Amino acid sequence: MRRLLFPGAVALVSDSVGFITISLIEVQVIREIAITASLGIAAIILTNLVLLPVLLSYFDADEKARLSALAGDRRLRPAWSLLARVARRGPAAVVIGCAALLLAGGAYLAPQVRVGDEHRGVPELRAESAYNLDSAVITENFGIGVDVLTVISETVAEGCIEYDVMRTLDEFEWHMLNVDGVQSVSGLAGVARNINSNWNEGSLKWKTLPRNSYMLVQSVSPVPTSSGLLNQDCSVMPVSIFTADHRAETIERVVGAVKEFNALNSGERISFRLAAGNIGVMAATNEEVEASQFPILAYVYAAVIALCLISFRSVGATLCIIVPLAGVSILAYALMVLLEIGLKVSTLPVAALGVGIGVDYGIYIYGRLRAHLGEGLDFAEAYERTLATTGAGVVLTGLTLAAGVATWIAAPLKFQADMGTVLTFMFLVNMIGAVVLLPALGAWLIGSGKAK
Helix, strand or coil, rough: CHHHHHHHHHHHHHHHHHHHHHCCCCCCCHHHHHHHHHHHHHHHHHHHHHHHHHHHHCCCCCCCCCCCCCHHHHHHHHHHHHHHHHCCCHHHHHHHHHHHHCCCCHHHHHHHHCCCCCCCCCCCCCCCCHHHHHHHHHHHHHCCCCCCCEEEEEECCHHHHHHHHHHHHHHHHHHHHHCEEEEEEHHHHHHHHHHHHHCCCCHHHHHHCCHHHHCCCCCCCCHHHHHCCCCCCCCEEEEEECCCCCEHHHHHHHHCCCCCCHHHCCCCCCEEEEEEEEHHHHHHHHHHHHHHHHHHHHHHHHHHHHHHHHHCCCCCHHHHHHHHHHHHHHHHHHHHHHHHHHHECCCHHHHHHHHHHHHHHHHHHHHHHHHHCCCCHHHHHHHHHHHHHHHHHHHHEEEEEEHHHHHHCCCCHHHHHHHHHHHHHHHHHHHHHHHHHHHHHHHHCCCCCCCC
């Protein structure tokens, strides 16, 4: 218990710090995830460090169980001896070289990760779900769809009967209609042009905005406030922009077009504000996720580095633990690019969770390794003994965690399947990094003899 208490406590504290940093993201659902995860860690601290030892104190280890455990250790000893070769400088250099090649590939792909959704249809459901199939048919055959961005045009009172205001609004509607990915645009200016044409026997040459305020009144007055195209005093005139989908690139293009037009045409009489509708919510969420992704990872890594430095008082040990962890984060982003998984509310916490939980493997490995180095053993021999005592537990923990979240991959909810895929990858590869890359780095950074 004394041997496990220190690395166990450090690992759980690092998990807690990871979850706390997630709560800094100003998205309510992510904060709720952080709170729930923090409560889970509090329960684990109580059960693993307090209740489990109390429970074990009621059981005696009989001779049969002891012999069975020793037999299991003997069966695994050849595997641990083979794996411990990575703790010698020759094989360690090969391992580090292979890891560097993988990281180079990951570093090339990782910046290509998209913030937002990569596919059509609602992200909660799979592409083959009935809802997504039906919405695809509607989008392909009609000028509207399930994805809409509502831009709020703010103007002066009775702005809808001022020609200059309505002309700017009309130009905005035309500008947005010609943006790639926009299905149709619904706004007061377009409706007013149609009404003016209808007042003149449907003639196309009258399908324009009247310059005379009294004729504008005639064109606008039939439109009720219940249409959502204007408010009571006509100082707000929302414009609904129906898009073909809500993929990240489509949202970026449409929102960018709105911002561009507003920058060039807004003034004292009219301006355009973002945004309502489901696309508006997604756009705001994507911007927050994009702004938060790097600060959150920086906070998590800063906290984990500080904990490792305080716990082990060694720069070399800290590098051995952090470098594999950082490499897995880069590879996880690369995996998301290859599998077309966007970075969004459901996947952003996964990166921080993977770091917070993934560091546990390295802490357990090095905590035991340091004790053997303190006995004066050669680094490779110390690592072989570490594997004999801690290796099975670390490998079993990684496999158990990965197997648990791997069941999410088959979930009917698409976002849950995405989270399961990324977490399974991070749990497994973090475990492999701690068992293989950590000792390879240690062979060069720490060497043999005493613990640093």
